[in-house]
Amino acid sequence: MKEFTICESFSRADTEYAIALENPAAYGTIIGGFLLQQNMLGPCSTLVEIGGGYGSLMNGFLTSHAEMVKKVMMVDLSEGLLRRQKKTLEIWHEKVRFVRADIHELSGAIRGADLIIMNEVIGDLDTMIDIDTEDLPHQVRHLVDSYGLDIPPQGCFNLNIGAIRLIESLCSKGIPIFLTEHSSDPIIPQDLGFLSRGLDLDSYPRRIDLFKHKEYTIRFSHLIKVAHALGKKTKTGALLDLIGLRRSPALNMVFTSRACSTSYQEVMFELLDHIREYRWLIIR
Numbered sequence: 001m002k003e004f005t006i007c008e009s010f011s012r013a014d015t016e017y018a019i020a021l022e023n024p025a026a027y028g029t030i031i032g033g034f035l036l037q038q039n040m041l042g043p044c045s046t047l048v049e050i051g052g053g054y055g056s057l058m059n060g061f062l063t064s065h066a067e068m069v070k071k072v073m074m075v076d077l078s079e080g081l082l083r084r085q086k087k088t089l090e091i092w093h094e095k096v097r098f099v100r101a102d103i104h105e106l107s108g109a110i111r112g113a114d115l116i117i118m119n120e121v122i123g124d125l126d127t128m129i130d131i132d133t134e135d136l137p138h139q140v141r142h143l144v145d146s147y148g149l150d151i152p153p154q155g156c157f158n159l160n161i162g163a164i165r166l167i168e169s170l171c172s173k174g175i176p177i178f179l180t181e182h183s184s185d186p187i188i189p190q191d192l193g194f195l196s197r198g199l200d201l202d203s204y205p206r207r208i209d210l211f212k213h214k215e216y217t218i219r220f221s222h223l224i225k226v227a228h229a230l231g232k233k234t235k236t237g238a239l240l241d242l243i244g245l246r247r248s249p250a251l252n253m254v255f256t257s258r259a260c261s262t263s264y265q266e267v268m269f270e271l272l273d274h275i276r277e278y279r280w281l282i283i284r
């Protein structure tokens with residue numbers, strides 16, 4: 001992959017980032033526990049994970065919740081990453097199938113699943129850039145009017161057209177969705193207000209340059225409007241709350257002063273600076 005995702009930071013319970021967690025565990029285990037608590041995971045579930053990267057999320061998920069899972073379908077655009085997923089998930093081969101596909105082409109054909117997981121995937125989908133608010137292209141005008149999407153009062157903005165189209169398509173399947181991504185409208189927990197320093201909490205998709213690759217932050221409020229207009233309920237929050245960030249007075253000092261003289265401070269500063277923009281979203 002061209003980026004170090006939150007999932008990879010916590011790929012095992014003993015990575016260097018685990019000191020940030022109240023209850024250190026692999027990311028997939030944490031997600032499985034959270035989905036169970038949210039009544040998103042029932043017995044004999046069939047899961048679809050789209051864009052599973054190295055397969056770490058599903059490995060952690062199955063390590064702790066395999067008895068709840070009947071079948072898993074891993075869908076990915078990348079042949080190379082699917083090979084990595086097969087290797088990571090080797091011991092679960094009786095439950096897991098792999099499909100190489102572009103999710104935009106496959107979404108209409110997904111049937112019989114109980115839950116769709118997309119962790120840090122939708123920021124990779126198409127984004128329409130430099131849209132002039134005074135001269136909206138026809139398809140943007142249609143989306144804005146149909147879903148009541150807010151746009152800036154003037155100037156140009158970017159729109160997560162790929163993510164919006166995918167949510168439209170998946171909502172029509174009636175399958176519950178759990179997703180996470182880097183957001184352009186992040187939620188900062190009240191007790192961690194210092195993390196909002198220098199952050200725009202109500203902005204539009206921003207380009208993030210990665211190694212030989214770029215992606216865009218996601219305006220979650222747009223996805224929520226689309227889901228509500230299509231009759232769905234949503235729940236959302238900060239990813240750092242979901243993973244169970246261990247609160248400590250040192251966090252404020254580390255983040256505000258950018259003090260990085262110990263390895264704890266270095267790890268925590270890097271993690272907080274990265275994860276503070278991430279949100280999770282449930283659509284059902």
Ligand SMILES: C[S@@+](CC[C@H](N)C(=O)[O-])C[C@H]1O[C@@H](n2cnc3c(N)ncnc32)[C@H](O)[C@@H]1O
Pocket residue numbers: 001003005006007008050051052053054057075076077078081101102103104118119120121124125
């Ligand atoms: C940033 S990685 C995230 C990987 C993993 N979920 C994680 O959190 O570590 C994005 C993943 O989405 C896949 N992907 C990107 N666009 C896709 C598409 N249109 N259809 C299916 N998979 C896609 C990539 O191949 C990759 O596996």
